Amino acid sequence: MAEAAIGGSAEKVSHEEAGLRFEVDGEIATITLDRPERRNAQTFATWSELARIGDSLPQQVRIVVVRGEGPSFSAGIDLRLLNPEGIPGQGSLATLAAADDSTFEQRIAQAQRGFLWLRRPDIVSIAAVNGHAIGAGFQLALACDLRILAEDATLCMREPALGLVPDLTGTKPLVDLVGLPRALEICLTARAVGAREAAALGLAELVVAGEELTRAVRDLAAALLSVDRGAATATKRLLQGARERTLKEQGAAERREQIARVRALFAGS
Numbered sequence: 001m002a003e004a005a006i007g008g009s010a011e012k013v014s015h016e017e018a019g020l021r022f023e024v025d026g027e028i029a030t031i032t033l034d035r036p037e038r039r040n041a042q043t044f045a046t047w048s049e050l051a052r053i054g055d056s057l058p059q060q061v062r063i064v065v066v067r068g069e070g071p072s073f074s075a076g077i078d079l080r081l082l083n084p085e086g087i088p089g090q091g092s093l094a095t096l097a098a099a100d101d102s103t104f105e106q107r108i109a110q111a112q113r114g115f116l117w118l119r120r121p122d123i124v125s126i127a128a129v130n131g132h133a134i135g136a137g138f139q140l141a142l143a144c145d146l147r148i149l150a151e152d153a154t155l156c157m158r159e160p161a162l163g164l165v166p167d168l169t170g171t172k173p174l175v176d177l178v179g180l181p182r183a184l185e186i187c188l189t190a191r192a193v194g195a196r197e198a199a200a201l202g203l204a205e206l207v208v209a210g211e212e213l214t215r216a217v218r219d220l221a222a223a224l225l226s227v228d229r230g231a232a233t234a235t236k237r238l239l240q241g242a243r244e245r246t247l248k249e250q251g252a253a254e255r256r257e258q259i260a261r262v263r264a265l266f267a268g269s
Protein backbone atom coordinates (compact mmCIF):
# COMPACT_ATOMS: atom_id res chain seq x y z
CA MET A 1 0.00 0.00 0.00
CA ALA A 2 2.77 2.39 0.97
CA GLU A 3 4.93 1.46 -2.00
CA ALA A 4 2.03 1.94 -4.39
CA ALA A 5 1.41 5.38 -2.92
CA ILE A 6 5.00 6.40 -3.47
CA GLY A 7 5.40 4.68 -6.78
CA GLY A 8 6.25 0.99 -6.91
CA SER A 9 9.10 -1.35 -6.08
CA ALA A 10 11.93 0.90 -7.28
CA GLU A 11 10.83 3.31 -4.56
CA LYS A 12 10.98 0.55 -1.97
CA VAL A 13 14.65 0.00 -2.74
CA SER A 14 15.16 3.70 -2.33
CA HIS A 15 13.40 3.70 1.08
CA GLU A 16 15.65 0.87 2.15
CA GLU A 17 18.81 2.65 1.04
CA ALA A 18 17.64 5.71 2.93
CA GLY A 19 17.03 3.64 6.05
CA LEU A 20 13.32 4.47 6.01
CA ARG A 21 10.07 2.56 5.97
CA PHE A 22 6.88 4.26 4.85
CA GLU A 23 3.40 2.90 5.51
CA VAL A 24 -0.03 4.33 4.98
CA ASP A 25 -3.09 3.15 6.85
CA GLY A 26 -6.08 5.23 5.78
CA GLU A 27 -5.55 8.79 6.98
CA ILE A 28 -2.41 7.96 8.97
CA ALA A 29 1.06 7.65 7.42
CA THR A 30 3.99 6.32 9.40
CA ILE A 31 7.61 7.03 8.59
CA THR A 32 9.94 4.68 10.44
CA LEU A 33 13.66 5.36 10.67
CA ASP A 34 14.76 1.82 10.09
CA ARG A 35 18.46 1.28 10.60
CA PRO A 36 18.46 0.24 14.25
CA GLU A 37 21.89 -1.38 13.89
CA ARG A 38 23.24 2.17 13.38
CA ARG A 39 20.74 3.68 15.80
CA ASN A 40 18.82 5.13 12.85
CA ALA A 41 21.65 7.45 11.86
CA GLN A 42 20.66 9.72 8.96
CA THR A 43 22.40 10.26 5.62
CA PHE A 44 21.87 12.47 2.58
CA ALA A 45 19.80 9.60 1.17
CA THR A 46 17.55 9.70 4.26
CA TRP A 47 16.88 13.41 3.79
CA SER A 48 16.25 13.11 0.03
CA GLU A 49 13.83 10.29 0.65
CA LEU A 50 12.03 12.23 3.39
CA ALA A 51 11.54 15.07 0.90
CA ARG A 52 10.27 12.62 -1.69
CA ILE A 53 7.77 11.15 0.76
CA GLY A 54 6.51 14.66 1.47
CA ASP A 55 6.20 15.42 -2.26
CA SER A 56 4.14 12.32 -2.94
CA LEU A 57 2.16 12.02 0.28
CA PRO A 58 -1.22 10.48 -0.56
CA GLN A 59 -3.93 13.12 -0.51
CA GLN A 60 -6.01 11.31 2.11
CA VAL A 61 -3.23 11.42 4.71
CA ARG A 62 -3.96 13.78 7.62
CA ILE A 63 -1.55 12.47 10.26
CA VAL A 64 2.14 11.69 9.76
CA VAL A 65 3.87 9.77 12.53
CA VAL A 66 7.68 9.75 12.60
CA ARG A 67 9.22 7.01 14.73
CA GLY A 68 12.43 5.05 15.10
CA GLU A 69 12.92 1.30 15.00
CA GLY A 70 14.91 -0.22 17.87
CA PRO A 71 16.31 1.35 21.03
CA SER A 72 16.81 4.91 19.71
CA PHE A 73 14.75 7.36 17.67
CA SER A 74 17.88 8.58 15.84
CA ALA A 75 21.58 9.02 16.66
CA GLY A 76 21.72 11.96 14.23
CA ILE A 77 23.92 12.33 11.21
CA ASP A 78 25.70 9.16 10.14
CA LEU A 79 29.16 9.82 11.51
CA ARG A 80 30.71 8.26 8.40
CA LEU A 81 29.74 11.50 6.62
CA LEU A 82 32.24 13.27 8.86
CA ASN A 83 35.07 11.04 7.66
CA PRO A 84 36.85 12.05 4.44
CA GLU A 85 35.96 8.65 2.91
CA GLY A 86 32.25 9.34 3.52
CA ILE A 87 29.52 6.92 2.46
CA PRO A 88 29.79 5.11 -0.88
CA GLY A 89 27.62 6.92 -3.43
CA GLN A 90 26.91 9.85 -1.08
CA GLY A 91 30.28 11.47 -0.48
CA SER A 92 31.08 13.24 2.78
CA LEU A 93 31.07 16.66 4.38
CA ALA A 94 34.70 16.90 3.23
CA THR A 95 33.54 16.51 -0.39
CA LEU A 96 31.02 19.29 0.17
CA ALA A 97 33.59 21.52 1.86
CA ALA A 98 35.47 21.48 -1.44
CA ALA A 99 32.35 22.37 -3.49
CA ASP A 100 31.35 25.92 -4.44
CA ASP A 101 28.96 27.80 -2.13
CA SER A 102 25.96 27.40 -4.38
CA THR A 103 26.36 23.60 -4.66
CA PHE A 104 26.89 23.33 -0.91
CA GLU A 105 23.86 25.50 -0.13
CA GLN A 106 21.70 23.52 -2.53
CA ARG A 107 22.70 20.31 -0.81
CA ILE A 108 21.71 21.67 2.60
CA ALA A 109 18.48 23.12 1.20
CA GLN A 110 17.62 19.70 -0.25
CA ALA A 111 18.23 18.10 3.14
CA GLN A 112 16.09 20.77 4.85
CA ARG A 113 13.25 20.05 2.39
CA GLY A 114 12.99 16.62 4.00
CA PHE A 115 12.08 18.28 7.29
CA LEU A 116 10.07 21.35 6.29
CA TRP A 117 7.03 19.63 4.76
CA LEU A 118 6.18 18.10 8.13
CA ARG A 119 4.66 21.46 9.10
CA ARG A 120 2.24 21.61 6.17
CA PRO A 121 -1.14 22.95 7.36
CA ASP A 122 -3.13 20.08 5.84
CA ILE A 123 -1.41 17.45 8.01
CA VAL A 124 -0.40 17.09 11.64
CA SER A 125 2.95 15.43 12.24
CA ILE A 126 3.76 13.58 15.45
CA ALA A 127 7.24 12.47 16.50
CA ALA A 128 7.19 9.34 18.65
CA VAL A 129 10.55 9.47 20.39
CA ASN A 130 12.20 6.72 22.39
CA GLY A 131 15.83 6.46 23.43
CA HIS A 132 18.24 8.95 21.92
CA ALA A 133 17.30 11.81 19.61
CA ILE A 134 20.65 13.40 18.89
CA GLY A 135 21.56 16.18 16.44
CA ALA A 136 19.65 15.50 13.23
CA GLY A 137 17.45 13.17 15.31
CA PHE A 138 16.49 15.97 17.70
CA GLN A 139 15.93 18.27 14.71
CA LEU A 140 13.66 15.72 13.04
CA ALA A 141 11.60 15.55 16.24
CA LEU A 142 11.51 19.36 16.28
CA ALA A 143 10.35 19.40 12.65
CA CYS A 144 7.16 17.67 13.71
CA ASP A 145 4.16 19.58 15.05
CA LEU A 146 3.87 17.45 18.19
CA ARG A 147 6.20 15.22 20.19
CA ILE A 148 5.34 12.27 22.39
CA LEU A 149 8.33 11.00 24.36
CA ALA A 150 8.93 7.68 26.02
CA GLU A 151 10.26 8.01 29.56
CA ASP A 152 13.72 6.88 28.39
CA ALA A 153 13.94 9.55 25.66
CA THR A 154 16.77 12.08 25.70
CA LEU A 155 17.15 15.03 23.34
CA CYS A 156 20.57 16.44 22.54
CA MET A 157 21.73 19.10 20.07
CA ARG A 158 25.25 17.76 19.63
CA GLU A 159 26.23 19.73 16.52
CA PRO A 160 28.21 22.50 18.29
CA ALA A 161 30.25 19.82 20.10
CA LEU A 162 31.24 18.53 16.65
CA GLY A 163 32.13 22.00 15.38
CA LEU A 164 28.88 22.32 13.43
CA VAL A 165 25.63 24.25 13.71
CA PRO A 166 22.18 22.64 13.72
CA ASP A 167 21.10 23.24 10.09
CA LEU A 168 18.17 20.92 9.55
CA THR A 169 15.61 23.60 10.47
CA GLY A 170 15.69 22.79 14.18
CA THR A 171 16.87 26.14 15.55
CA LYS A 172 13.63 28.05 14.98
CA PRO A 173 11.21 25.56 16.55
CA LEU A 174 13.65 25.14 19.44
CA VAL A 175 13.75 28.88 20.15
CA ASP A 176 9.98 29.17 19.60
CA LEU A 177 9.35 26.38 22.12
CA VAL A 178 11.86 27.08 24.89
CA GLY A 179 12.96 30.69 24.35
CA LEU A 180 16.40 32.02 23.43
CA PRO A 181 18.28 31.63 26.75
CA ARG A 182 17.26 27.98 27.23
CA ALA A 183 17.89 27.17 23.55
CA LEU A 184 21.37 28.69 23.89
CA GLU A 185 22.06 26.69 27.02
CA ILE A 186 20.86 23.42 25.45
CA CYS A 187 22.78 23.89 22.19
CA LEU A 188 26.01 25.37 23.49
CA THR A 189 26.45 22.77 26.21
CA ALA A 190 25.29 19.97 23.87
CA ARG A 191 23.79 18.34 26.95
CA ALA A 192 21.09 15.70 26.99
CA VAL A 193 17.60 16.82 27.99
CA GLY A 194 15.60 14.03 29.61
CA ALA A 195 11.96 13.34 28.84
CA ARG A 196 10.52 14.90 32.00
CA GLU A 197 12.55 18.07 31.56
CA ALA A 198 11.60 18.14 27.87
CA ALA A 199 7.92 18.09 28.82
CA ALA A 200 8.41 20.83 31.41
CA LEU A 201 10.18 22.97 28.76
CA GLY A 202 7.43 22.47 26.19
CA LEU A 203 9.53 20.16 24.00
CA ALA A 204 7.07 17.30 24.49
CA GLU A 205 3.30 17.28 24.62
CA LEU A 206 3.27 13.99 26.52
CA VAL A 207 5.66 11.58 28.25
CA VAL A 208 4.60 7.95 28.55
CA ALA A 209 6.11 4.63 29.57
CA GLY A 210 8.03 3.06 26.66
CA GLU A 211 5.48 0.30 26.16
CA GLU A 212 2.70 2.91 25.96
CA LEU A 213 4.29 4.96 23.17
CA THR A 214 2.51 3.32 20.24
CA ARG A 215 -0.86 3.46 21.96
CA ALA A 216 -0.39 7.08 23.02
CA VAL A 217 0.39 8.05 19.41
CA ARG A 218 -2.63 6.12 18.16
CA ASP A 219 -4.92 7.81 20.71
CA LEU A 220 -3.63 11.27 19.81
CA ALA A 221 -4.04 10.53 16.09
CA ALA A 222 -7.62 9.39 16.68
CA ALA A 223 -8.41 12.57 18.63
CA LEU A 224 -6.88 14.73 15.89
CA LEU A 225 -8.86 12.88 13.23
CA SER A 226 -12.15 13.53 15.03
CA VAL A 227 -12.07 17.16 13.88
CA ASP A 228 -13.21 18.31 10.43
CA ARG A 229 -10.23 18.41 8.04
CA GLY A 230 -10.97 21.80 6.50
CA ALA A 231 -11.38 23.39 9.93
CA ALA A 232 -8.20 21.68 11.20
CA THR A 233 -6.17 22.92 8.22
CA ALA A 234 -7.46 26.48 8.48
CA THR A 235 -6.94 26.55 12.26
CA LYS A 236 -3.38 25.24 11.94
CA ARG A 237 -2.67 27.94 9.33
CA LEU A 238 -4.02 30.58 11.70
CA LEU A 239 -2.04 29.33 14.69
CA GLN A 240 1.18 29.00 12.68
CA GLY A 241 0.96 32.60 11.53
CA ALA A 242 -0.08 34.05 14.92
CA ARG A 243 3.42 34.81 16.21
CA GLU A 244 4.39 36.85 13.16
CA ARG A 245 1.15 38.86 13.03
CA THR A 246 -0.06 41.74 15.17
CA LEU A 247 -3.34 41.25 17.05
CA LYS A 248 -5.07 43.34 14.42
CA GLU A 249 -3.59 41.32 11.56
CA GLN A 250 -4.46 38.08 13.32
CA GLY A 251 -8.06 39.26 13.72
CA ALA A 252 -8.18 39.93 9.99
CA ALA A 253 -6.72 36.49 9.25
CA GLU A 254 -9.36 34.89 11.51
CA ARG A 255 -12.10 36.72 9.62
CA ARG A 256 -10.78 35.55 6.25
CA GLU A 257 -10.51 31.93 7.35
CA GLN A 258 -13.96 31.98 8.99
CA ILE A 259 -15.66 33.42 5.94
CA ALA A 260 -14.20 30.57 3.88
CA ARG A 261 -15.22 28.00 6.52
CA VAL A 262 -18.80 29.23 6.85
CA ARG A 263 -19.18 29.37 3.06
CA ALA A 264 -17.81 25.83 2.79
CA LEU A 265 -20.19 24.62 5.51
CA PHE A 266 -23.25 26.14 3.87
CA ALA A 267 -22.27 25.55 0.24
CA GLY A 268 -25.19 24.06 -1.64
CA SER A 269 -27.71 24.58 1.20
Ligand code: CAA
Binds near residue numbers: 134159162165168
Ligand atom coordinates in the same frame (compact mmCIF):
# COMPACT_ATOMS: atom_id res chain seq x y z
N1 CAA B 1 26.41 7.28 12.81
C1 CAA B 1 26.83 6.05 12.41
N2 CAA B 1 26.78 4.96 13.21
C2 CAA B 1 26.28 5.13 14.45
C3 CAA B 1 25.83 6.38 14.91
C4 CAA B 1 25.90 7.50 14.03
N3 CAA B 1 25.46 8.72 14.37
N4 CAA B 1 25.40 6.23 16.19
C5 CAA B 1 25.58 4.94 16.51
N5 CAA B 1 26.11 4.27 15.46
C6 CAA B 1 26.48 2.85 15.39
C7 CAA B 1 27.66 2.56 16.31
O1 CAA B 1 28.88 2.83 15.65
C8 CAA B 1 27.47 1.08 16.57
O2 CAA B 1 27.93 0.35 15.46
P1 CAA B 1 28.75 -1.04 15.70
O3 CAA B 1 27.72 -1.96 16.31
O4 CAA B 1 29.16 -1.41 14.32
O5 CAA B 1 29.86 -0.72 16.64
C9 CAA B 1 25.94 0.95 16.59
O6 CAA B 1 25.41 2.09 15.92
C10 CAA B 1 25.37 0.94 18.00
O7 CAA B 1 25.89 2.06 18.68
P2 CAA B 1 26.20 2.03 20.25
O8 CAA B 1 26.82 0.70 20.62
O9 CAA B 1 26.99 3.25 20.58
O10 CAA B 1 24.71 2.08 20.82
P3 CAA B 1 24.20 2.63 22.21
O11 CAA B 1 22.75 2.32 22.23
O12 CAA B 1 25.07 2.16 23.31
O13 CAA B 1 24.41 4.23 22.13
C11 CAA B 1 24.15 6.41 21.11
C12 CAA B 1 23.59 4.97 21.28
C13 CAA B 1 24.12 7.14 22.44
C14 CAA B 1 23.24 7.08 20.12
C15 CAA B 1 25.62 6.36 20.62
O14 CAA B 1 25.71 5.42 19.57
C16 CAA B 1 26.12 7.69 20.11
O15 CAA B 1 26.48 8.56 20.91
N6 CAA B 1 26.19 7.85 18.77
C17 CAA B 1 26.74 9.05 18.13
C18 CAA B 1 25.75 10.21 18.19
C19 CAA B 1 26.28 11.46 17.50
O16 CAA B 1 27.26 12.04 17.91
N7 CAA B 1 25.60 11.87 16.43
C20 CAA B 1 25.90 13.05 15.69
C21 CAA B 1 24.95 14.16 16.12
S1 CAA B 1 25.30 15.71 15.37
C22 CAA B 1 24.38 15.75 13.94
O17 CAA B 1 23.43 15.03 13.77
C23 CAA B 1 24.91 16.74 12.93
C24 CAA B 1 23.94 17.37 11.98
O18 CAA B 1 22.74 17.26 12.03
C25 CAA B 1 24.51 18.26 10.97
